[in-house]
Amino acid sequence: MFTVTTANVNGLRAAAKKGFVEWLAETSADAVCLQEVRAEEAQLPAEVRTPEGWFTAHAPAAAKGRAGVSLYLRREPDAVRVGFGSTEFDGSGRYIEADLPGVTVASLYLPSGEAETEKQDEKYRFMGEFLPYLKELRVRAAADGREVVVCGDWNIAHREADLKNWRANRKSAGFLPEEREWLTRVLEETDGGYVDVVRALHPDQEGPYSWWSYRGRAFDNDTGWRIDYQMATPGLAAKAVKAYVERAASHPERWSDHAPVTAVYDL
Numbered sequence: 001m002f003t004v005t006t007a008n009v010n011g012l013r014a015a016a017k018k019g020f021v022e023w024l025a026e027t028s029a030d031a032v033c034l035q036e037v038r039a040e041e042a043q044l045p046a047e048v049r050t051p052e053g054w055f056t057a058h059a060p061a062a063a064k065g066r067a068g069v070s071l072y073l074r075r076e077p078d079a080v081r082v083g084f085g086s087t088e089f090d091g092s093g094r095y096i097e098a099d100l101p102g103v104t105v106a107s108l109y110l111p112s113g114e115a116e117t118e119k120q121d122e123k124y125r126f127m128g129e130f131l132p133y134l135k136e137l138r139v140r141a142a143a144d145g146r147e148v149v150v151c152g153d154w155n156i157a158h159r160e161a162d163l164k165n166w167r168a169n170r171k172s173a174g175f176l177p178e179e180r181e182w183l184t185r186v187l188e189e190t191d192g193g194y195v196d197v198v199r200a201l202h203p204d205q206e207g208p209y210s211w212w213s214y215r216g217r218a219f220d221n222d223t224g225w226r227i228d229y230q231m232a233t234p235g236l237a238a239k240a241v242k243a244y245v246e247r248a249a250s251h252p253e254r255w256s257d258h259a260p261v262t263a264v265y266d267l
Contacts, residue, residue: 002265004105005029005246006151006228008211008258012037012070016048018255024051029262030074031100033107033151037068037093059083061093068093069107069152073100084133089126097137097150102267103236104141108152113173120173123155127182134192138233147236150194153211153258154229158183158196161206162226174227186231195237197230197263198245208245211258219251228261239265 005027009015012034024032041049041058050056054072059082061067071080077098083090097106110130113123134150141148156179157163169175186192202208209224218224230243243263248254 001241002031002103002267003029003262004031004033004149004151004230004265005260005262006033006035006107006153006230007260008035008109008153008228008256010036010256010258011039012044012048012068013039015255016045019253020255021047021051023255023260024048024054024072027260031105032072033105034070034072035068035107035109035153037070038065039068040064057096057098059093059096062091063093066093067109069096069109071096071098071105071107073098073105075100084130084137086126086129086133089129094126095130099146102146104137104146104148106137106148106150106152108150108154110153110155112155113179115171115173115176120176123173124178127179131182131185131192134186134194134231138193141233147233148194149197149230149232149236149263151228151230151261153227154183154231155227156180156183157225157227158187158199162209164206164209164223164225174225189234193233194231195234197232197237197240198226198243198261200237201240201243208247210245210261214257219248219254228258230261230263232263236265239267241266 055076057071057080059069079099094109111123113120157175160166210228212219212224246260
């Protein structure tokens, strides 16, 4: 079995003080993909920077305190690559990938955007560059005999079932028609060619949500969004035997506003 977990930690130094270290010590995952690390490697405490039993690779953003992605792997990978060949985004701490035997695992933090602002324009530029790369990655990996799983905070709820208050968010970043159409392209067999692993295993379920605002009682009321995905090539997705959100038992037990999303693949 090959277990992969993705989690937006909403600041790894803060998460480490709230329970992430304990979670990492207990997880059975073989690969953990983190987003929104928001720290240089040297700023991380040793038990997070280089925990025993893990190979770690960090890709911080050039802008201090922003974004940042990391990979925690049970074995040293054959190769690690930061970025996807983008002049604008390769230094922004938004993408890292590693080659393991038979599979490439990637951590993605797609820009969140903000409707009708420059932030949304930035998000669209990222999306415009990233989809061609996803196709290239799939083809290159296949030629090398590898499957691919791109995990992370994609910051888009694809379907109405992927967020609780979808009617009120039709003009909000993360649920705009252009964003949803782009994600459809990622999942089109004749286009991006990837599979949403959680949705494939839970086709009729509302959610399962992976992010809840800290405002109000969103978590207690399960008023969430499903924006954290494991997007896999079809061969790997077909081997997924279960996928689930590691939702905290209570609000005080959360170490991020996101919950880890885990999938188990029978390789």
